[in-house]
Amino acid sequence: MISNQVTEVISKRRSIRKYKAEPVTEEQLSTILECGFLAPSGSNCQNWHVTVVKNPDYIARLSKSFAEMMQKNGNLPERMKERFSAPNFSVSFGAPVVLFISADGPRDNACFLAENMVLTAHSIGLGTCYLGGIIAYLETEEGKAFVDELNLPQGCRLLFGITVGVPDEEPEAKPRDYTKVNFI
Numbered sequence: 001m002i003s004n005q006v007t008e009v010i011s012k013r014r015s016i017r018k019y020k021a022e023p024v025t026e027e028q029l030s031t032i033l034e035c036g037f038l039a040p041s042g043s044n045c046q047n048w049h050v051t052v053v054k055n056p057d058y059i060a061r062l063s064k065s066f067a068e069m070m071q072k073n074g075n076l077p078e079r080m081k082e083r084f085s086a087p088n089f090s091v092s093f094g095a096p097v098v099l100f101i102s103a104d105g106p107r108d109n110a111c112f113l114a115e116n117m118v119l120t121a122h123s124i125g126l127g128t129c130y131l132g133g134i135i136a137y138l139e140t141e142e143g144k145a146f147v148d149e150l151n152l153p154q155g156c157r158l159l160f161g162i163t164v165g166v167p168d169e170e171p172e173a174k175p176r177d178y179t180k181v182n183f184i
């Protein structure tokens with residue numbers, strides 16, 4: 001692989017599930033957002049929206065409610081049961097910021113925006129993790145109240161969250177299947 005700043009950032013990014021109790025600065029946040037909005041979109045439609053959640057009370061309430069719902073699930077593997085019953089369970093793994101990504105219409109453009117933000121965060125020393133598992137909960141009657149609080153623009157549907165914070169772990173790379181390509 002050719003080594004340069006971009007390939008380095010892509011190669012070294014990991015999903016981070018442990019964060020330091022340190023804030024994300026306004027400059028870091030605006031850099032991440034700006035690079036997200038620089039993503040391409042079909043016909044430049046930019047049919048995405050980012051909701052920045054920095055409110056610790058919101059994250060704590062969501063964590064509590066989500067954990068309670070998950071604990072009611074009798075089919076959870078032991079490892080997950082432990083995670084959701086931990087007194088300090090945090091849906092953001094302790095990250096102080098969660099970006100909720102939504103889209104009005106096709107979701108592909110918003111995914112490009114999201115990955116731009118994830119890579120930018122890594123490039124400035126921050127960690128991220130996509131949160132897709134929580135969406136099913138946010139679509140329940142109970143979860144909808146949390147979506148209402150996000151105040152999404154009319155027509156926007158929530159796709160996933162992204163945690164952002166100062167990483168407190170350096171996970172190994174997960175294996176990748178490099179054969180998923182053909183040439184004609």
Ligand SMILES: Cc1cc2nc3c(=O)[nH]c(=O)nc-3n(C[C@H](O)[C@H](O)[C@H](O)COP(=O)(O)O)c2cc1C
Pocket residue numbers: 013014015016017129130131132133134160173174
């Ligand atoms: C759409 C999407 C949803 C995800 N949802 C979750 C999630 O709910 N919880 C979690 O811990 N990781 C989640 N992940 C992270 C994946 O588990 C992770 O990207 C994958 O295991 C590869 O590891 P890496 O990101 O460190 O390379 C999600 C990733 C994507 C792209």
